[in-house]
Amino acid sequence: MSTWRRVTRTARRTALQAVPSVLAILALNFLLLQLAPGDAADVMAAQTGSPTAQTVLELRSRFGLDAPLLDRLAAYLDNLAHFSLGMSPRFNVSVLSLIGERLPGTLALMLTALGIALVVGIALGAVMARFAGRPLDRAISVISLCCYSIPGFWIGLMLVVVFSVKLDWLPSGGMHSVGIEESGLAALLDMARHMVLPAASLSLFFVAIYARLTRAAMLEAQEQDFARTARAKGLSPSAVAIRHVLRNALIPVTTMAGVHVGALLGGSVVVETVFSWPGLGRLAFESMMNRDFNVLLGILFLSSLLVIVANAGVDILHSWLDPRIEDVG
Amino acid sequence: MALLDVHDLTVAFPSVTAVAGLSFSVHESETLALVGESGSGKSLTALALMGLVPRPGRVSGAVHFGGQDLLALPEARMRQLRGRDIAMIFQEPMTSLNPVLTIGRQIAETLRLHEGLSARAARLRAIELLDLVRIADPGRQVDSHAHRLSGGMRQRVMIAMAIACNPRVLIADEPTTALDVTIQAQVLDLLDRLRRDLGMALILITHDLGVVGQWADRVVVMYAGRKVEEADPIGLLRRPLHPYSRGLLGASPRLQARAHYRLGRLAEIPGSMASALGQAGCPFAPRCDVRQDKCDSVAPALREMGEARLVACPVAA
Numbered sequence: 199m200s201t202w203r204r205v206t207r208t209a210r211r212t213a214l215q216a217v218p219s220v221l222a223i224l225a226l227n228f229l230l231l232q233l234a235p236g237d238a239a240d241v242m243a244a245q246t247g248s249p250t251a252q253t254v255l256e257l258r259s260r261f262g263l264d265a266p267l268l269d270r271l272a273a274y275l276d277n278l279a280h281f282s283l284g285m286s287p288r289f290n291v292s293v294l295s296l297i298g299e300r301l302p303g304t305l306a307l308m309l310t311a312l313g314i315a316l317v318v319g320i321a322l323g324a325v326m327a328r329f330a331g332r333p334l335d336r337a338i339s340v341i342s343l344c345c346y347s348i349p350g351f352w353i354g355l356m357l358v359v360v361f362s363v364k365l366d367w368l369p370s371g372g373m374h375s376v377g378i379e380e381s382g383l384a385a386l387l388d389m390a391r392h393m394v395l396p397a398a399s400l401s402l403f404f405v406a407i408y409a410r411l412t413r414a415a416m417l418e419a420q421e422q423d424f425a426r427t428a429r430a431k432g433l434s435p436s437a438v439a440i441r442h443v444l445r446n447a448l449i450p451v452t453t454m455a456g457v458h459v460g461a462l463l464g465g466s467v468v469v470e471t472v473f474s475w476p477g478l479g480r481l482a483f484e485s486m487m488n489r490d491f492n493v494l495l496g497i498l499f500l501s502s503l504l505v506i507v508a509n510a511g512v513d514i515l516h517s518w519l520d521p522r523i524e525d526v527g
Numbered sequence: 528m529a530l531l532d533v534h535d536l537t538v539a540f541p542s543v544t545a546v547a548g549l550s551f552s553v554h555e556s557e558t559l560a561l562v563g564e565s566g567s568g569k570s571l572t573a574l575a576l577m578g579l580v581p582r583p584g585r586v587s588g589a590v591h592f593g594g595q596d597l598l599a600l601p602e603a604r605m606r607q608l609r610g611r612d613i614a615m616i617f618q619e620p621m622t623s624l625n626p627v628l629t630i631g632r633q634i635a636e637t638l639r640l641h642e643g644l645s646a647r648a649a650r651l652r653a654i655e656l657l658d659l660v661r662i663a664d665p666g667r668q669v670d671s672h673a674h675r676l677s678g679g680m681r682q683r684v685m686i687a688m689a690i691a692c693n694p695r696v697l698i699a700d701e702p703t704t705a706l707d708v709t710i711q712a713q714v715l716d717l718l719d720r721l722r723r724d725l726g727m728a729l730i731l732i733t734h735d736l737g738v739v740g741q742w743a744d745r746v747v748v749m750y751a752g753r754k755v756e757e758a759d760p761i762g763l764l765r766r767p768l769h770p771y772s773r774g775l776l777g778a779s780p781r782l783q784a785r786a787h788y789r790l791g792r793l794a795e796i797p798g799s800m801a802s803a804l805g806q807a808g809c810p811f812a813p814r815c816d817v818r819q820d821k822c823d824s825v826a827p828a829l830r831e832m833g834e835a836r837l838v839a840c841p842v843a844a
């Protein structure tokens with residue numbers, strides 16, 4: 199079977215499997231959020247300063263929060279069928295436009311972090327496997343263990359202290375420089391400068407994971423018979439390592455990368471808050487504090503879509519990396 | 528003058544000396560069979576010739592090939608010979624091919640490395656090679672992955688890969704052990720035909736004396752890393768001199784077909800090779816049926832017994 203046919207078949211299968219899971223996730227999120235104490239009406243009434251029971255009830259009926267639970271779920275799903283995620287009572291704009299505003303920032307941050315994690319992690323893992331048991335391997339291993347066990351927000355704060363406060367090389371937060379109108383390449387470079395620290399603190403944990411995974415997978419693969427065959431051809435150690443061993447070791451590593459997209463989203467809530475990065479993670483945090491459940495639901499819905507798309511991407515990548523997949527699928 | 532001359536080859540691991548002072552030579556276009564039970568050091572002998580003994584194994588002795596000692600060559604020089612002048616195929620065709628690369632890419636890789644062919648030329652040559660090892664529809668199979676092929680076909684692919692650069696020596700380490708009996712003869716016939724057509728020397732490693740009569744020009748019988756007998760196959764099969772060779776002959780299903788049906792079982796050599804460990808005298812003594820007292824203390828030297836015949840047993844006559 200050709201690579202192309204294998205890939206399209208995988209893509210179709212994944213899309214079909216995704217629909218029921220997304221619906222189930224949505225309903226579950228909806229019901230779980232109802233368990234949280236209070237709602238948007240409570241929070242908004244509290245912010246007026248001297249709330250009366252009357253104000254709360256009025257607000258509640260204005261936002262349709264007083265209808266029975268299942269009616270509200272039905273209304274939500276009906277909205278969804280018309281490509282709407284409802285309104286945010288707090289901002290009084292549609293959830294879709296709120297999310298649309300914040301999504302690019304989060305996507306840029308996540309993809310950059312994932313890219314860094316994969317490239318740096320795999321490269322470090324390959325180096326560790328090459329020098330397994332020797333001082334270089336040990337040194338990287340100790341450093342990666344640290345990255346692995348230190349919480350992301352702390353790494354973020356330390357990076358800010360060193361690179362923004364002490365050295366003043368990089369901005370400590372935000373996505374663009376304030377008060378400077380730039381466009382094109384200059385704007386992009388400005389954003390990249392702002393992204394360095396948040397992307398680094400989001401990716402360090404995953405760099406460590408991929409380095410360790412790659413190391414283990416390569417050590418296993420280089421003991422296999424096909425690696426010996428490659429050596430018997432007269433290939434140099436680096437050709438054996440890259441063309442034969444690493445190629446096989448990438449399969450378990452990319453599997454984990456797909457699983458990690460959800461974790462990256464979770465991590466971005468913290469990192470975006472630390473670096474005041476205008477993304478979905480921070481929006482989610484604020485919406486939770488304000489009981490702005492429509493926005494939160496929308497973000498959760500979108501996250502599950504992202505995770506599913508990422509896993510589909512990994513499946514497709516696999517059907518390209520591993521020709522044995524066709525017989526399993 | 529021999530093409531490949533192995534002198535006093537020793538491969539030692541901390542736990543065991545797997546090959547101990549082995550000497551033999553291989554001539555051009557000749558098939559030399561290395562025969563012995565599993566664990567007698569055949570694979571490590573082959574890997575030592577390739578310069579691929581795994582760590583922490585230590586190799587000593589000399590392997591003369593083309594006017595140089597392979598064991599003394601720097602690794603970079605050895606890499607140029609490996610796969611080009613000396614090639615090897617392995618026992619496990621199921622796992623010896625890379626699962627994620629097409630077989631065409633794997634064959635082409637050798638050609639591009641040693642002969643500097645372009646990707647296109649290497650691919651065309653790979654198709655020719657697949658045809659040469661009798662793979663049907665090579666133009667299509669060249670893009671297959673290994674998991675689509677049967678064991679016999681994979682071993683043919685391994686052979687195609689090994690002969691890609693017309694090596695002068697091909698080492699085949701139990702090339703048929705993992706295959707169905709019906710396929711074994713086909714693969715051995717193929718190797719034999721290629722040896723003749725390409726003028727290669729073939730080192731055929733096997734634990735089955737049954738294959739040597741038909742496919743070998745000379746036989747070296749190994750036990751516990753040592754050569755215990757060397758002979759021409761006819762002489763060996765007719766009258767094995769070393770008691771271990773006799774035992775192997777009795778244990779071969781091919782040669783004892785009639786006895787097998789008559790008696791319902793093959794004669795086994797009693798005991799196991801583990802008994803050779805730490806043995807001061809003859810390594811085979813603990814299992815030998817003609818053992819004498821001196822065998823336990825004096826390691827027997829190889830004696831010439833007639834033309835081109837060596838045996839390491841003082842009792843043999």
Ligand SMILES: Nc1ncnc2c1ncn2[C@@H]1O[C@H](COP(=O)(O)OP(=O)(O)O)[C@@H](O)[C@H]1O
Binds near residue numbers: 566581
């Ligand atoms: N990597 C290794 N480390 C330690 N001992 C080994 C290793 N490979 C093989 N041996 C030992 O060397 C001996 C010969 O092995 P091998 O050459 O594979 O035998 P054969 O191919 O004749 O079956 C065996 O006793 C085996 O246990």
Ligand SMILES: [Mg+2]
Binds near residue numbers: 566570571618700701
């Ligand atoms: Mg072996």
